[in-house]
Amino acid sequence: MNDTSANPLRPNFRAQPFWNPTHIPAHEVGQPIARMDLNECPFPPSPKVIAAITAAASGLNRYPDGTCPALTEVLSKRLDIPAEQLCYGGGSTQLLTSIAEISVAPGDELLSPELIWRRFSGVFNVVAANHVSVPNRPDGGIDIEPLLAAISKNTRLLVVLTPNNPTGMMLSQAELVRLAEQTPDNVLLFIDEAYFEFAAHAGGADAVEILKNRKGPWVVTRTFSKAYALAGLRLGYAVCSSEEIANALRLVTSTFNLTGVAEAAVLAALDDTDYTNMILSTNAVERERISRGLQQQGFSPMPSVTNFVGVDVGKPAGRVVAEMRERGVRIATFGFESAGSCIRVSTGTAEDTDAFLAALPQAIAAI
Numbered sequence: 001m002n003d004t005s006a007n008p009l010r011p012n013f014r015a016q017p018f019w020n021p022t023h024i025p026a027h028e029v030g031q032p033i034a035r036m037d038l039n040e041c042p043f044p045p046s047p048k049v050i051a052a053i054t055a056a057a058s059g060l061n062r063y064p065d066g067t068c069p070a071l072t073e074v075l076s077k078r079l080d081i082p083a084e085q086l087c088y089g090g091g092s093t094q095l096l097t098s099i100a101e102i103s104v105a106p107g108d109e110l111l112s113p114e115l116i117w118r119r120f121s122g123v124f125n126v127v128a129a130n131h132v133s134v135p136n137r138p139d140g141g142i143d144i145e146p147l148l149a150a151i152s153k154n155t156r157l158l159v160v161l162t163p164n165n166p167t168g169m170m171l172s173q174a175e176l177v178r179l180a181e182q183t184p185d186n187v188l189l190f191i192d193e194a195y196f197e198f199a200a201h202a203g204g205a206d207a208v209e210i211l212k213n214r215k216g217p218w219v220v221t222r223t224f225s226k227a228y229a230l231a232g233l234r235l236g237y238a239v240c241s242s243e244e245i246a247n248a249l250r251l252v253t254s255t256f257n258l259t260g261v262a263e264a265a266v267l268a269a270l271d272d273t274d275y276t277n278m279i280l281s282t283n284a285v286e287r288e289r290i291s292r293g294l295q296q297q298g299f300s301p302m303p304s305v306t307n308f309v310g311v312d313v314g315k316p317a318g319r320v321v322a323e324m325r326e327r328g329v330r331i332a333t334f335g336f337e338s339a340g341s342c343i344r345v346s347t348g349t350a351e352d353t354d355a356f357l358a359a360l361p362q363a364i365a366a367i
């Protein structure tokens with residue numbers, strides 16, 4: 001019975017652990033906690049969004065139209081992209097896996113920078129790809145030239161996040177143009193822009209606008225989880241360079257992966273620009289307070305434009321996270337051995353920032 005060939009699972013799925021990032025242990029339930037580990041929005045959705053959700057709830061007896069026709073009409077106009085080239089996922093997380101599935105067969109090469117959101121290791125595992133990762137620059141930024149140089153004849157997919165998670169740093173317009181122009185036409189260039197709205201608020205580039213000029217295939221994903229305060233609703237979208245790519249994604253994401261309530265909520269959120277602007281400007285204030293506080297404690301936080309800050313605190317990150325949790329503040333590690341003393345702290349309310357800055361020196365002293 002120990003013969004693993006009798007296991008019907010594909011080899012890359014056998015005996016895999018599963019880590020649930022939202023799990024709250026029983027002893028923490030009901031305890032006051034600063035939730036600064038998942039890059040969530042600390043504010044509830046806008047009142048207009050909640051009203052739209054309530055109104056849409058009466059239609060829940062019907063299957064939704066997963067092509068989100070009303071939302072597609074709005075996004076198509078805003079982005080100046082044909083409607084057929086837009087598709088949706090249960091959060092952009094679902095799309096990340098689907099993008100790998102439509103492009104990479106087992107043994108094909110998939111290329112990315114080394115510092116990348118830890119969820120991607122699960123994505124890469126699904127397709128059993130040969131994952132080639134290229135070291136980031138010493139400052140944590142994505143090193144574009146070595147990344148382009150690492151493209152081989154076997155590369156099918158190039159994955160780049162801007163702004164990147166866990167560093168919070170974004171690529172410049174020139175770097176994105178270089179990626180768009182130099183990635184060969186037989187490689188799918190995938191840009192994850194989950195933090196796009198924060199980057200735009202900080203004056204950053206727009207990958208969709210840049211990639212429109214690319215000859216080869218591309219996909220950009222964005223989400224309503226962050227700047228629109230809708231992480232619990234699960235709706236993200238992909239902007240694709242062709243209907244063929246969007247249809248391939250639609251095939252693997254399934255027809256009924258979304259809810260009509262989510263589409264109604266997102267339409268209301270896109271309309272409530274005052275509320276989104278409040279979220280973006282409050283976030284910028286707290287991000288700055290976190291960064292300045294870290295500097296005052298002698299650290300050098302990475303120059304984030306997002307709703308989180310990465311910083312090397314010089315102590316094993318897992319231990320720092322555990323000590324902070326003991327003190328009622330949840331933060332995250334970078335999720336990589338090679339970034340072993342780097343932590344990632346999400347922006348929250350002003351009180352969350354205070355709690356984080358007060359607890360950090362104690363946590364570090366306890367190690």
Ligand SMILES: Cc1ncc(COP(=O)(O)O)c(C=O)c1O
Pocket residue numbers: 038039090091092093094117161164165192194222223224225231234235236
């Ligand atoms: C880089 C990146 N991409 C995608 C996501 C997933 O967002 P969603 O809630 O749309 O699945 C996250 C969430 O933290 C992220 O950091």
